[in-house]
Amino acid sequence: MSDTRTENYAEALLGLARAEGAEAVVADELYRVAREIDNNVELSTTLSDLALPADRRTKVVTDVLGGKVAPATLAALAAVVAAGRADELGAIAQQLAERTAGDAGQALTTIRTAVALTPDQQQRLAAALEAAAGRPIAPKFLVDPDVVGGVHAEIGDQVIDGTVRSRLAQLRELF
Numbered sequence: 247m248s249d250t251r252t253e254n255y256a257e258a259l260l261g262l263a264r265a266e267g268a269e270a271v272v273a274d275e276l277y278r279v280a281r282e283i284d285n286n287v288e289l290s291t292t293l294s295d296l297a298l299p300a301d302r303r304t305k306v307v308t309d310v311l312g313g314k315v316a317p318a319t320l321a322a323l324a325a326v327v328a329a330g331r332a333d334e335l336g337a338i339a340q341q342l343a344e345r346t347a348g349d350a351g352q353a354l355t356t357i358r359t360a361v362a363l364t365p366d367q368q369q370r371l372a373a374a375l376e377a378a379a380g381r382p383i384a385p386k387f388l389v390d391p392d393v394v395g396g397v398h399a400e401i402g403d404q405v406i407d408g409t410v411r412s413r414l415a416q417l418r419e420l421f
Contacts, residue, residue, distance in 0.1 A: 255331065256341035259322045266318040273339075273346035275319040277386050279311065280339035283332070293332035300328040347384035355383040358390040358398040375399055378406065 263272035283290050289310070293303055304324040311320055326335055347354040355375060363371065372385040379401045390398070395410035 252337045255338045268318040271316050272319045273343045275315045276339045277343045280335045303327045352382040352384040353402045355385045356400045360393045
């Protein structure tokens with residue numbers, strides 16, 4: 247998808263979220279949902295299948311996420327899927343998250359861990375990353391089974407890789 251179209255979709259979704267007073271919630275939930283859809287081949291294929299009528303694709307969205315995300319997030323996701331842009335959801339969600347973080351004076355930060363962190367752990371890790379970055383961050387926590395242990399964080403273009411895999415690679419280089 248062109249950057250302009252991605253930006254236009256993100257801008258439209260931001261407008262919908264603002265109308266509901268839920269821009270931060272929608273940006274966060276849509277970001278996480280888009281990553282989950284990207285990781286689920288069957289769901290991604292179904293939502294992107296333009297041979298299926300739009301109402302069937304949006305029903306899948308409602309069946310899977312109804313009651314689990316804010317109504318504004320569900321409406322935004324349904325709009326993207328109904329428009330036949332489910333395969334572009336990740337880019338749209340990324341753009342929306344970056345825009346929302348930027349509007350708040352923060353840097354979008356993706357934090358991947360092997361297991362879900364408690365709210366206290368999330369808060370402490372976010373504070374440490376914010377101190378390391380030297381600027382406010384908008385953390386997005388994702389559970390990633392490829393992260394065997396440790397943390398992988400991306401703060402804008404800066405990468406902090408504290409995973410077990412990267413540490414083992416560093417050891418291999420030494421010996």
